[in-house]
Amino acid sequence: MIILVINCGSSSIKYQLLDMKNDDVFDIIAKGIAEKIGLPAGILQYAPTGRDKIVKDIPIPDHKVGMELILAALTDPETGVLSSLEDIEAVGHRIVQGGDFFSGSVLVDDDVLEKIAFCSDFAPLHNPAHLLGIHAMQAVLPTVPQVVTFDTAFHQTMPAYAYMYGLPYQYYEKFRVRRYGAHGTSHQFVAGVGAKLAGIDLENSKIITCHLGAGSSICAIQNGKCVDTSMGFSPLEGMIMGTRVGNIDANAVIYLENKLGVTPDEMSTILNRKSGFLGVSEYSSDCRELDERANNGDPKAKLALKKFTYDIIKNIGSYVAAMNGVDLIVFTGGIGEHNSRLRRRVLENFSYLGLKVDYEANVAFGEDAIITTADSKVKAALICTNEELVIARDTMHIALQNQD
Numbered sequence: 001m002i003i004l005v006i007n008c009g010s011s012s013i014k015y016q017l018l019d020m021k022n023d024d025v026f027d028i029i030a031k032g033i034a035e036k037i038g039l040p041a042g043i044l045q046y047a048p049t050g051r052d053k054i055v056k057d058i059p060i061p062d063h064k065v066g067m068e069l070i071l072a073a074l075t076d077p078e079t080g081v082l083s084s085l086e087d088i089e090a091v092g093h094r095i096v097q098g099g100d101f102f103s104g105s106v107l108v109d110d111d112v113l114e115k116i117a118f119c120s121d122f123a124p125l126h127n128p129a130h131l132l133g134i135h136a137m138q139a140v141l142p143t144v145p146q147v148v149t150f151d152t153a154f155h156q157t158m159p160a161y162a163y164m165y166g167l168p169y170q171y172y173e174k175f176r177v178r179r180y181g182a183h184g185t186s187h188q189f190v191a192g193v194g195a196k197l198a199g200i201d202l203e204n205s206k207i208i209t210c211h212l213g214a215g216s217s218i219c220a221i222q223n224g225k226c227v228d229t230s231m232g233f234s235p236l237e238g239m240i241m242g243t244r245v246g247n248i249d250a251n252a253v254i255y256l257e258n259k260l261g262v263t264p265d266e267m268s269t270i271l272n273r274k275s276g277f278l279g280v281s282e283y284s285s286d287c288r289e290l291d292e293r294a295n296n297g298d299p300k301a302k303l304a305l306k307k308f309t310y311d312i313i314k315n316i317g318s319y320v321a322a323m324n325g326v327d328l329i330v331f332t333g334g335i336g337e338h339n340s341r342l343r344r345r346v347l348e349n350f351s352y353l354g355l356k357v358d359y360e361a362n363v364a365f366g367e368d369a370i371i372t373t374a375d376s377k378v379k380a381a382l383i384c385t386n387e388e389l390v391i392a393r394d395t396m397h398i399a400l401q402n403q404d
Contacts, residue, residue, distance in 0.1 A: 001396050002029075002087050004074075005388045006067075007094040008133030009126070011037045013066045016388040017074060017081065017088075020396045026389070029081045030074060034066040042066075046073040048081050063132040067140055090145045091137050092395030094185070094387065095130045096235070097123035098150030099176055105153070105394035107402055108134060108146040116148070122180065122234060125272070145402050147395040154184030157225040165233075179237070181229035183211040185390045186332060187219040188226075190383040194330040197368055198379045206323045208316050210346075211385065212336035214242035214285065218312065220319035228322055230315050236272055239311030240304070242285035245275035246311065280304040287335050309342060313349045326353070326378055331371075332385040338365045343382070347371075353378045 007014040016031040032045040032053075042060030047053040054073070060066045075082045082088070093108075097119040106112055113131065120127040134146060155163075163179040164172065171177045187209045194209070195202040207221040216239055220228040230238035240246040248271070257267050278285040281304040283293060293301035320326045329350070331343050340363045347357045354377025362371040364382060372380045 001089045001399065002082075003090050003092055003392045003395050003399075004088050005092045005094075005391045005395070006133050006137065007388075008063060008129045011035070011039065011129075013037070013063065013070065013133060015070050016392075018388070018392045020392055023393050023396075026392070031388075032070070032073070034060055034070055036060065037063060037066050044069050044073065046070075046079070048079065051079070054079060062136075063129070064136040064139060067133070067136040071140060085141060088141060088144055090147060090395050090399035091141065092391040093130060093134055093137075093146065093148045094151070094391055095148045096126035096151045096182060097180065098148075098152045099180065100156060100178070102150050102153050103156040105147055105149040105391075105398060107398050108138075108148055112148060122176075145395075145399045147391075147398045149185060149391045149394050151182045151184045152180045154188045155181035155219075155226045155229050158228060162228045177233060179229075179232040180234075181217065181219070181226070182215070182231045182235045183217045183219070183333075184226070184229075185387045186211045186385040187217075187221065187229070189387065189390050190330050190332045190385050191219075191221045191224070193368065194328055194381045194383045197381055197383070198328050198370060200327050200379070205328065206326045207328045207330065208319050208326055209330045209332065210312060210316070210336055211333040212312070212331065212339075212342075213333035215244065216241050216308075216312075216333065216335070218315040218319065220323055222323050228319060239315060240280070240307050241276045242287075243273050243276045243278045245271045245279070277304045277308070280307065287339065291339075291341075305342075309345050312342075312346050316346070316350070320350075320353070329355075329378065329380045330383050331381070332383050337382060337384055340365065343371065343380075347380055350378065355380065 001020045003018050003020055005016045013034040017029040019027040019029055028049055030048040032047050035043040037060045042058050044056045044058055071085060074080050075085060095116060099119045101115045116127055116131055191207045191209050192202055195205055202224045204223060209219045211217050215235055217229055217231040219226055236244050238246050253267060277290055281290055281300045284290055290301040290305055294305055344357055344362055347355060356373040356376040358371055358373045361369055368384060369382045370379060371382055
């Protein structure tokens with residue numbers, strides 16, 4: 001089944017075209033991104049497998065035009081990989097926030113679209129863009145099944161005592177204020193792959209997954225089910241991130257609003273876009289740039305990275321306690337997959353559990369690997385995430401069911 005996977009951001013559309021034979025046998029036909037949507041100078045990247053990447057500077061005024069350009073690239077007579085749009089049998093979309101409405105992927109209908117729109121208040125930077133992507137794809141491929149996969153769905157197995165805040169219960173009933181988490185598709189994927197690589201039975205295991213990137217979250221997974229995660233009502237909660245503050249006392253937010261004389265929306269911009277690595281270092285939101293600055297003695301860059309490392313250690317430690325142990329710790333995401341020094345510094349703090357780092361294996365990046373020694377009582381792994389594959393699998397199953 002030929003499936004197009006779409007991941008719409010506020011100003012970009014990432015895409016991947018896959019030929020799904022079954023869950024484990026598939027070919028990536030092409031992938032790419034449409035960037036700077038709505039800006040004067042847009043960029044379209046198109047990379048057919050086995051051939052040179054094509055990059056075009058072209059205006060992309062909105063998501064509908066972006067979708068049309070992507071489909072035109074896929075069907076181009078000279079460089080395309082499809083003979084016609086009719087070759088696309090289903091489309092899968094990543095949705096950041098599904099609230100507590102969805103515990104799995106679903107076929108798009110009016111009710112689903114209404115609920116995604118309702119959840120836009122919980123993820124204002126993400127859900128509106130996802131809806132634009134769905135509507136744009138429906139406009140150009142009106143008869144093709146559209147399936148949505150939610151970042152929050154995997155976390156719906158959290159018990160109430162883990163997802164509730166200590167607020168008046170009526171605010172949960174009226175406004176659905178609770179912890180939802182994020183990166184669920186990634187956490188679910190790397191836990192499964194990591195367990196298989198480590199020789200652990202996923203259905204009888206305690207796994208902690210660390211998705212570390214510009215946005216970072218950690219997840220406690222017991223017997224294949226999420227029991228807790230570090231992100232909360234929105235992707236702001238948890239550890240320090242690229243531009244996000246992470247955990248903060250709510251009174252500190254109120255205090256700063258009064259001192260700075262800013263509106264709640266302006267305060268939200270500070271917390272979401274001007275804090276984290278960028279705010280503490282006063283230089284960059286990029287971990288690689290901070291590494292370089294820290295190596296040259298920059299104290300603020302060192303502080304940002306030390307806080308990041310500490311936050312990871314603290315979250316893992318709390319989940320070890322919550323699950324009364326751990327069998328496997330997994331690292332993934334842009335930072336988790338490529339920063340061997342960070343992985344080493346984190347894992348060395350769990351020697352008390354009998355965890356032993358394999359320093360030679362730990363320098364690996366870009367491929368799945370066990371990074372602890374053979375006699376380590378707790379295993380650790382580097383697993384490259386593949387959210388697009390999870391979306392494609394779910395899309396295939398739901399599209400086939402819809403045919404029946």
